[in-house]
Amino acid sequence: MKKITEKVLLIIFSIIMTQTFFSCSRKEGYAAVLWAIPEYHIQDGDIVPVYSKSNIIHKYVIGTPGGEKIEIPLWQITEPASKHKSKKLYNKISEYNHKYASVKLDGLPCRNEAKNLAKQVYRLRKGEVVKVLRAGQGEPVMKGKEELPGEWLRILTKDGTQGWCYSYNLNVYDLDEQGNQIGGEVIATEDMADETFESIYDKSWYPEKYAMVIGGSVVDTTIVKLDYGFSIDTEKEKVSISVPENKDANIKAFRDSWTYKGYEKKGRNQYVLTGLPLTVTVRKENVIAVRYSAPSGKPRDYVFITLDEKLEDILKAERERRSSLYSKIVNKGPNYVSTSYGNLNFTSSYTFSWTGFDALSPVIIPDGVTAGGSVSYKYVVDKSLAEQYDGVLTFKFDGAAGKEVNFLFKIESEGLRLEDASNATFIDGRITKRSPSSVIIYFKSN
Numbered sequence: 001m002k003k004i005t006e007k008v009l010l011i012i013f014s015i016i017m018t019q020t021f022f023s024c025s026r027k028e029g030y031a032a033v034l035w036a037i038p039e040y041h042i043q044d045g046d047i048v049p050v051y052s053k054s055n056i057i058h059k060y061v062i063g064t065p066g067g068e069k070i071e072i073p074l075w076q077i078t079e080p081a082s083k084h085k086s087k088k089l090y091n092k093i094s095e096y097n098h099k100y101a102s103v104k105l106d107g108l109p110c111r112n113e114a115k116n117l118a119k120q121v122y123r124l125r126k127g128e129v130v131k132v133l134r135a136g137q138g139e140p141v142m143k144g145k146e147e148l149p150g151e152w153l154r155i156l157t158k159d160g161t162q163g164w165c166y167s168y169n170l171n172v173y174d175l176d177e178q179g180n181q182i183g184g185e186v187i188a189t190e191d192m193a194d195e196t197f198e199s200i201y202d203k204s205w206y207p208e209k210y211a212m213v214i215g216g217s218v219v220d221t222t223i224v225k226l227d228y229g230f231s232i233d234t235e236k237e238k239v240s241i242s243v244p245e246n247k248d249a250n251i252k253a254f255r256d257s258w259t260y261k262g263y264e265k266k267g268r269n270q271y272v273l274t275g276l277p278l279t280v281t282v283r284k285e286n287v288i289a290v291r292y293s294a295p296s297g298k299p300r301d302y303v304f305i306t307l308d309e310k311l312e313d314i315l316k317a318e319r320e321r322r323s324s325l326y327s328k329i330v331n332k333g334p335n336y337v338s339t340s341y342g343n344l345n346f347t348s349s350y351t352f353s354w355t356g357f358d359a360l361s362p363v364i365i366p367d368g369v370t371a372g373g374s375v376s377y378k379y380v381v382d383k384s385l386a387e388q389y390d391g392v393l394t395f396k397f398d399g400a401a402g403k404e405v406n407f408l409f410k411i412e413s414e415g416l417r418l419e420d421a422s423n424a425t426f427i428d429g430r431i432t433k434r435s436p437s438s439v440i441i442y443f444k445s446n
Contacts, residue, residue: 027051029080032090034156035131038179040064045097047087050080075160099132101170102187107201107234110163114138114152120202121163127187131156132172141166143236196282197263197271205230205288205304207243219318220380220429226311230290230304232260239273243302322377325390328411336416336443344443350375364420365405369397382432392431415444
């Protein structure tokens with residue numbers, strides 16, 4: 001019984017080996033090599049026979065000029081086809097035959113389009129070698145007001161990623177048959193970068209206060225702006241910081257930028273930017289603290305956060321909300337009447353006319369103003385007041401020398417309710433507490 005079993009196993013093994021031999025002997029086609037294999041005398045652009053493909057280990061078996069069969073990663077050659085088709089396909093990128101490049105700048109982005117703001121698909125390290133496939137048309141890359149010299153190149157990394165990289169920070173050279181560099185500079189490979197610090201590059205960082213402002217029912221667009229924040233742009237070699245004034249924390253408005261030269265780790269998740277007056281501490285995945293060492297010697301501390309949504313989308317939604325709310329005021333009126341406080345009319349172009357407001361002057365509405373002016377949403381209500389009021393209307397009467405008159409408002413079934421906000425509590429453009437005793441006006445739509 002034992003002999004029979006051994007015999008059966010021998011037969012099965014022989015069949016498997018025979019099938020394996022024949023499957024590796026038959027060609028699946030030919031392919032063009034994208035990345036040279038100098039140890040087997042194979043250069044990029046060479047057409048090689050392809051015998052098999054394994055999707056499990058992500059390898060092709062190809063033939064070498066010496067008659068050997070070797071395994072290579074799937075990305076290293078083009079999709080197998082006929083010899084003619086493979087040559088024709090590679091001819092499209094043959095202008096950059098034997099062209100490789102080493103990276104000059106650590107953290108250099110590789111993008112999915114030839115645009116400086118396109119999505120990043122890979123971040124290159126200083127000294128990393130890539131294969132240059134071809135050049136392409138794309139948007140110019142600017143450094144300040146000047147266009148950086150160079151061109152967009154389609155590149156291939158050693159893990160098979162393809163993308164677009166601007167040549168300004170690439171050292172392009174040729175590779176000979178032995179795999180030696182011909183021409184160009186010698187770029188030393190930088191030590192492994194700190195992943196904690198480099199996670200900062202890919203995120204948009206905004207002042208900490210944005211979390212509280214955006215977390216309410218409305219967004220104050222006078223405080224929340226796109227140009228406030230902290231960023232490190234390794235491609236433009238630029239570090240920027242911009243913060244609004246924060247009266248609560250005694251922080252003055254500040255804006256500056258510097259040339260980025262790298263960083264040095266000083267402590268647990270603490271980094272000093274090379275040659276710059278900035279220290280960055282990564283507190284959490286979405287929170288960083290930046291210390292600016294001012295020339296006066298007194299440091300300034302700022303905290304920046306990331307947001308779950310794009311700030312552009314948040315601001316757009318708030319503008320649309322306000323526009324819709326104002327349209328309701330106009331559509332419900334636009335004429336409103338009060339027996340005690342006159343006639344109020346709104347236009348779609350954010351102007352108003354108000355007659356018969358004598359009972360409000362001069363305590364609320366200044367003396368000597370005309371009966372019209374402009375109206376805006378300069379302030380917002382705190383979330384604690386959001387159920388009682390729709391918002392704040394700011395009236396600027398012609399002839400009032402820029403003085404503004406603010407009213408909390410609520411659109412009601414029969415008209416519009418205004419409440420004097422002269423003595424309300426304002427914090428950073430937000431009414432957090434209504435006036436202790438205020439005049440309330442009920443206008444009926446006319």
